[in-house]
Amino acid sequence: MNGQKGIEATSSRVLMLAVVALVGLNLRPFITGIGPLAAGVRAETGLGTQGIALLTLVPLLLMGILAFAGPSLQALIGASRAVIAALAILALASFLRLFVSTGFGMIGTAALLGLGAAVVQAVFPGIVKRQFPRHVSLVMGLYSSMLMGGGALGAQLAPLIATASGDWHFGLAWMALPALIAAVLALACLPRDAVRPQGMNAAADLLKRPRTWLLMACFGLVNGGYSTAVAWLAPYYQEQGWTSGSSGGLLAVMAVGQALSALLLPALAGKSTDRRPWLWLTLAMQGAGFAGLILQPGTAPFILALLLGAGLGGSFSLTMIVALEHLPDPAEAGALSAMMQGGGFLVAAIPPWIVAVLHDMTGGFRAGWLLHLACISIVTVLTFRLAPGSYGRSMRQPTVDALA
Numbered sequence: 001m002n003g004q005k006g007i008e009a010t011s012s013r014v015l016m017l018a019v020v021a022l023v024g025l026n027l028r029p030f031i032t033g034i035g036p037l038a039a040g041v042r043a044e045t046g047l048g049t050q051g052i053a054l055l056t057l058v059p060l061l062l063m064g065i066l067a068f069a070g071p072s073l074q075a076l077i078g079a080s081r082a083v084i085a086a087l088a089i090l091a092l093a094s095f096l097r098l099f100v101s102t103g104f105g106m107i108g109t110a111a112l113l114g115l116g117a118a119v120v121q122a123v124f125p126g127i128v129k130r131q132f133p134r135h136v137s138l139v140m141g142l143y144s145s146m147l148m149g150g151g152a153l154g155a156q157l158a159p160l161i162a163t164a165s166g167d168w169h170f171g172l173a174w175m176a177l178p179a180l181i182a183a184v185l186a187l188a189c190l191p192r193d194a195v196r197p198q199g200m201n202a203a204a205d206l207l208k209r210p211r212t213w214l215l216m217a218c219f220g221l222v223n224g225g226y227s228t229a230v231a232w233l234a235p236y237y238q239e240q241g242w243t244s245g246s247s248g249g250l251l252a253v254m255a256v257g258q259a260l261s262a263l264l265l266p267a268l269a270g271k272s273t274d275r276r277p278w279l280w281l282t283l284a285m286q287g288a289g290f291a292g293l294i295l296q297p298g299t300a301p302f303i304l305a306l307l308l309g310a311g312l313g314g315s316f317s318l319t320m321i322v323a324l325e326h327l328p329d330p331a332e333a334g335a336l337s338a339m340m341q342g343g344g345f346l347v348a349a350i351p352p353w354i355v356a357v358l359h360d361m362t363g364g365f366r367a368g369w370l371l372h373l374a375c376i377s378i379v380t381v382l383t384f385r386l387a388p389g390s391y392g393r394s395m396r397q398p399t400v401d402a403l404a
Helices: 002-025 035-045 049-067 070-077 079-096 103-131 136-165 168-173 176-189 197-206 210-238 244-269 276-295 301-325 330-349 351-362 366-385 388-396
Strands: none
Touching (some): 002 176, 035 244, 049 103, 070 079, 070 103, 136 168, 210 244, 210 276, 210 366, 276 301, 301 330, 351 366
């Protein structure tokens, strides 16, 4: 009997890990698939450089705005139901891109996709902490690596499917299938929701704490580098004569670097309670990647993309873990993660548009890469405050009088 229960428990955990992997896989392809197909999208829809930037900016803005509603959403309908509904929205919005022929239609589907991803990101880390309380770092590493791996999949498959079909619409619409599969698996495997009315006030309480704002700033400034890279790395090299397929491969390599780093660095950092040295390593890798794009973009571009991706992916995963480690209760930790992502994605949504403006003003991307080197320097200074001994103290402080 005990053996049977053990087998059932193991099977349940394996299925939950499959849900974690599939959910993460669906949160980035619709963003990374745009860059390699930008020329075709512009030709049919009439979107200019800044219009194409909106296809990244709008989803990230929604990821930011709706993340603040995560605790209330979890209290009202439950985290599991929210995730299942959001995955269904991702599938629908990707399918609708088969029929889009205008810039307004593309931005509308981008908004729907941002809505679906926003809801998942707001509530899913809390589910992970509740289901895997003793393995948060490893499972969040899996989630983050699959999220980045989904980015690689989108960047690589979008131009391949578009070329094979002769239509860029198919290069984006195929993403409906993995989202639908994830929704069905989540429906079968996610635990029944336990409604927590007290979660309704979690957002307001957390926004009174300076540490929440510090985490938002770190998360946002780093992910601004990600949003810029997925929006403009492929067009940057296309301006230098690369094809959509080869530039998509460059994005895929960057995303593979993100996935490997997001998976491996939390495991390597797991023996230490202080994540800052590992965060500084990821920031150094990002800095080296952006510096290479400025100084020697034609020298080993795939290595530059891999280095940049490793820095971005590792930083994303470790920052998510740091947020969850601030509070012992899964619901409260999930709410803090949602707040961090809310403010962070609002910040991260803006840089691709700023880089587009700088490109139109200067005729190139050099100024945009310099902007992100400055952001990396700021985050390096801010992370000095993320000592593990400060976690409990910073979350008890109720007033915004100084950065904790």
